[in-house]
Amino acid sequence: MGKKIIEFSDVTIGYGKKAIVENISFSIYENDFVGLVGPNGAGKTTLLRTLLGNLKNLRGEIKRDPLRFGYVPQRDTVQPLLPYTVQDVVMMGRYSLMGLLSKPSKTDYEITSASLEKVGIKHLSSYNYNSLSGGQRQRTLIARALAVEPNILILDEPTNGMDTPSHHSLLNLISELHVEKKLTILLVSHLLSDVANGVKKLILIDKNYFQAGSIEEVLSESNLQKTYNSEFHVNKIDDEYIITSKHRN
Amino acid sequence: METINQLIQLFPYAVLGSILAGMICGFLGTFVVSQRVVFLGATLTQVAVAGVAFSFLHAINLEGILTSLLGIKDHSIAHNFEPVFYSLLFAVIVVLIFSQTYKQKILTQDGILGIIFVVAVALRIMFIQKSPIAEVSEVESILKGDILFIGQSQFYTLLGIFIFTLGMFTVFQKQLKFVTFDAESASAHGINSRFWLLIFYIVVGMGISLTTRFVGDVFTFAYLIIPSSIGILLSKKVWQVFLIAVVVGAIIPPISIFLAFKYDFSSGPAAVVTAFILFLLVYLYRKIRGN
Numbered sequence: 001m002g003k004k005i006i007e008f009s010d011v012t013i014g015y016g017k018k019a020i021v022e023n024i025s026f027s028i029y030e031n032d033f034v035g036l037v038g039p040n041g042a043g044k045t046t047l048l049r050t051l052l053g054n055l056k057n058l059r060g061e062i063k064r065d066p067l068r069f070g071y072v073p074q075r076d077t078v079q080p081l082l083p084y085t086v087q088d089v090v091m092m093g094r095y096s097l098m099g100l101l102s103k104p105s106k107t108d109y110e111i112t113s114a115s116l117e118k119v120g121i122k123h124l125s126s127y128n129y130n131s132l133s134g135g136q137r138q139r140t141l142i143a144r145a146l147a148v149e150p151n152i153l154i155l156d157e158p159t160n161g162m163d164t165p166s167h168h169s170l171l172n173l174i175s176e177l178h179v180e181k182k183l184t185i186l187l188v189s190h191l192l193s194d195v196a197n198g199v200k201k202l203i204l205i206d207k208n209y210f211q212a213g214s215i216e217e218v219l220s221e222s223n224l225q226k227t228y229n230s231e232f233h234v235n236k237i238d239d240e241y242i243i244t245s246k247h248r249n
Numbered sequence: 250m251e252t253i254n255q256l257i258q259l260f261p262y263a264v265l266g267s268i269l270a271g272m273i274c275g276f277l278g279t280f281v282v283s284q285r286v287v288f289l290g291a292t293l294t295q296v297a298v299a300g301v302a303f304s305f306l307h308a309i310n311l312e313g314i315l316t317s318l319l320g321i322k323d324h325s326i327a328h329n330f331e332p333v334f335y336s337l338l339f340a341v342i343v344v345l346i347f348s349q350t351y352k353q354k355i356l357t358q359d360g361i362l363g364i365i366f367v368v369a370v371a372l373r374i375m376f377i378q379k380s381p382i383a384e385v386s387e388v389e390s391i392l393k394g395d396i397l398f399i400g401q402s403q404f405y406t407l408l409g410i411f412i413f414t415l416g417m418f419t420v421f422q423k424q425l426k427f428v429t430f431d432a433e434s435a436s437a438h439g440i441n442s443r444f445w446l447l448i449f450y451i452v453v454g455m456g457i458s459l460t461t462r463f464v465g466d467v468f469t470f471a472y473l474i475i476p477s478s479i480g481i482l483l484s485k486k487v488w489q490v491f492l493i494a495v496v497v498g499a500i501i502p503p504i505s506i507f508l509a510f511k512y513d514f515s516s517g518p519a520a521v522v523t524a525f526i527l528f529l530l531v532y533l534y535r536k537i538r539g540n
Contacts, residue, residue, distance in 0.1 A: 071434050073434050078431050082283045082487045082490055083487060083490065089430075092427045092431070095427050095438070095440065096435075096440050100424075101420060128485065141434075
């Protein structure tokens with residue numbers, strides 16, 4: 001187990017004075033691959049914003065190492081009207097690392113180029129971001145997050161609205177980044193199947209319900225029932241979790 | 250040719266000022282349109298006009314304070330300061346409020362702007378009713394500004410706004426580009442989005458309020474939207490959008506003044522209609538060529 005880099009102790013998250021989820025306790029270690037799962041509106045994005053420091057926790061304590069976050073937002077939240085190229089978008093990942101008045105250096109260009117290569121879209125660098133498919137846009141946003149040279153990569157619903165091949169290809173890319181680049185990853189999704197067979201640790205979240213631990217500990221039928229308010233079968237066949245709804249026809 | 254000579258001799262600052270006003274609006278409008286806050290432009294023009302109307306009430310004797318504090322003997326400078334000050338003050342207050350709303354989820358930004366818009370229009374009417382100037386039409390004409398009334402001091406003020414705006418967006422282009430593209434990721438990546446969005450909206454608010462004061466709300470709003478939309482329709486790169494928006498903003502107003510002068514129209518509306526005709530031609534060109 002690597003070094004502990006983030007620790008939440010009895011944290012309450014929410015907006016203003018309104019608490020959304022209470023008593024959140026979990027830790028993230030170096031080289032962890034954590035899945036954050038819950039139904040829509042459960043508070044996943046709120047937890048993410050709190051973790052990133054964009055939102056103050058209402059109660060409890062959060063300890064964070066001085067980390068550099070690579071953040072991949074939900075794709076639909078980035079819909080520019082201006083014709084930014086893929087290179088323009090990825091270069092934004094370097095902006096926080098440059099001086100206030102500095103221009104991108106040769107190193108910045110090398111790092112953005114390497115980031116594009118890692119996600120397999122270097123050939124699209126001069127393309128207009130708006131002209132890309134959903135999968136290509138998502139890869140561009142991942143490349144931008146990698147250009148930060150992050151300690152932890154955080155992806156918010158990266159497979160939302162994608163067709164099946166793009167969906168699987170993106171999940172493979174995320175797994176590769178974790179295995180080959182030793183990146184600590186926090187993957188947020190409302191789709192259990194997206195995370196169950198990739199991550200090492202799982203966080204289940206719903207309003208007033210929270211569970212965190214290793215995938216073996218957390219991925220149980222009773223925990224899923226409490227999170228989704230619905231019954232599931234959880235089976236492990238050839239080291240792969242098969243999760244099906246009991247109400248499926 | 251004779252008309253052009255006449256125009257330049259009679260209204261040299263109006264011609265030059267209209268070019269600057271068009272360039273300022275074209276440049277700022279590119280951000281306003283791409284941020285999908287077009288209604289902010291409309292609202293700020295009305296807020297600026299309400300600020301000018303407020304200045305007629307002389308609630309605080311700013312003119313007196315300015316002349317005694319700075320020892321200014323030229324009363325026309327102090328006299329012109331008050332409406333500019335209040336239009337700027339009102340606009341900055343509104344952008345301060347607006348810049349803090351992007352994270353709240355109770356009301357839409359359009360809803361908030363809509364409320365500010367109608368309140369600004371209502372306040373303007375109320376301020377005019379209480380104004381010591383008897384003729385409402387006279388007040389309205391002062392409030393609305395007119396390209397042809399741009400004089401030397403207005404021209405230099407517009408030049409100052411243009412240099413300031415361009416300077417801010419050039420010096421801080423990284424921060425402003427990122428927060429206007431994706432504020433949430435910028436925050437996550439260590440850029441203070443709240444601060445930079447505030448700076449962005451203050452610069453936009455200042456530009457819009459001062460331009461409105463000199464060339465009127467209709468011209469300002471139209472030139473925020475039309476040149477930048479033409480830029481977006483014609484460009485494949487971001488810098489091209491800005492360039493086209495600024496060039497269109499610079500070229501159309503003097504042509505419109507010429508047409509207005511020659512065919513006896515008001516210069517402001519003529520500038521808007523001329524820009525719209527160009528927009529229509531560009532739009533049809535894009536449609537015919539295919540997207």
